[in-house]
Amino acid sequence: MKKILFLLVVGLLLQNFCMAQKVISLYSKVPNSKQNAAYQEKSEIGKDGVIRISKVTNPTITVFQPDKKLDQHIAIIICPGGGYSILAFNKEGTDVAETLVKWGITAIVLKYRLPSDVIMIDKAIGPLQDAQRAIQLTRMNAEKWNIDPSKVGIMGFSAGGNLAATASTHFDKAEIDNPENISLRPDFSILAYPVVSMQKDITHMGSRINLLGKTPTEASVNEYSNELQVSENTPPAFLVQASDDGAVSPENSIKYYEALLKNHIPAELHLYQNGGHGFGQKLPEDQWMNRLKSWMEHNHYLNN
Template sequence: MQFIKTTLCFAILLAAVLSVHSQVVMDLYDGEVPNSKSFAMEETSATDDNGITRVSGVTIPTLTAYFPTNDVVNTGKAVIICPGGGYGILAISHEGHDVAKLLASNGVAAFVLKYRLPKDEIMIDKRIGPLQDAQRAIQLVREKASEWGIDENQIGVAGFSAGGHLASTLSTHFSKAVIDNPKHTSLRPDFSLLLYPVISMQNGITHGGSRQNLLGANPSEADVNRFSNELQVTPDTPPAFLVHAEDDTAVPIANSEAYVAALKAHSIAAKLITYPKGGHGFGLHNKTTSDKWADHFLEWLMGI
């Protein structure tokens, strides 16, 4: 009886939170975080003069859920958002929470993934650490879909920069679980949104910092190919919407172009929005243009 009362109280509290703030933070794992070493690392968060918050030292990954409030129509769609930061930090505000708020205001449930950054000190195998958290995120959202008013077949992933590499890795490596999956829940996203993404680990196209943080200073050819996601596309890879500026010197637009070409070679729907200028890391707002990529994405999303 006490359990029922506690559960009921939690449900009432959750409903109240959603109606007012539309935001809930939850631990990604119920118990022990997989692939972890015992190492004292402090999570830090710093906000610069531009209002951009960067998080590092994550050892306890979380999901922050933004559900559509009562004043908008719930589309039943959901997006798991992976902020960027070169696999060294998480630009969690403008490439995470700001995007989630916009999606929720348009009837799309959004989940900001605060994932572990690959570090040998805290991980047994740092190459798969971020992917484990991404797979767990989609597993959790899909298993809770009916409870949260989400269509289990309309759950996608978004990623910015190195978060785009993680999102595209989730979109191409879903057939092999790197987490426990006792219910055999599908780990495949139904669509992906990739903003100035790191796609490839190949020399001449990759972002060097992201590759080194994920794979080490001298990765094997097998690892480079394994995590070059343009090489991992199959007919089962989900459709994708990509955004990239042509003058991006940090992550060349060739990354997005290679992924789109691979998708189209397998007859998978893909749309790439390009801007002549904007550089890297502009988040929702490319200040060089009045065009809003998010408007195009929402139109595309409602049509798939």
């Protein structure tokens, strides 16, 4: 039964793709890990068609490469959301990769570990380690994958937006082995309805509890409140959210945007009146991805 489910999941992930792809494990030995044989990765397909992956122990990247005639020599690492409890792997991962590949972008979907005391020594840094490793691997393979190493971005949805924002503000401290001192800084970030902050008045409490626990210290809360960690070296950002988001306060996007402006970092924020939470690529009355493409062209990440 598990084999049948696995084949079905793989089929759903690949049915819309005709471009080259590869799945790569992030590590030969996973750092910051504890062994627990009972903790097994799980994939489920909901009635809504969303593939939800949980209990990740072997983090991977799935690399989708564009047709050589379209290739813009740019990479975007995609972090699906799910409250740090699951990964909405197709809706906020492979489906998005399909669109980016059509733009000539190498799209890299990150299947990151979800914070857990059961399998991690320090669960707060687990997802960040995987994001940093994905950036590191992308730059290490830049020539092989036909990527300009100065055009490596990161994209995240909801809790995946928290991970992308954390990678964009915590790159100076390597949480992984980095003997070649490869830059772990994304060149730009794309944050969709992100959980930027851990401050209790605006955070998504489920994500905060999963990442930091029920009783985090004030220092830990501030450390992972990314609006407080923005500096003049933080990469440019494109943010999108709906004003009627009932799960993650739009204040997350607003405060991050304000922090970017204060530090003179190029940024663009789109706040739609309606759309709720978890709209993926689409909104009822607009295709925000078209605005993202225009922003990327304006900033010379993509050619017109």
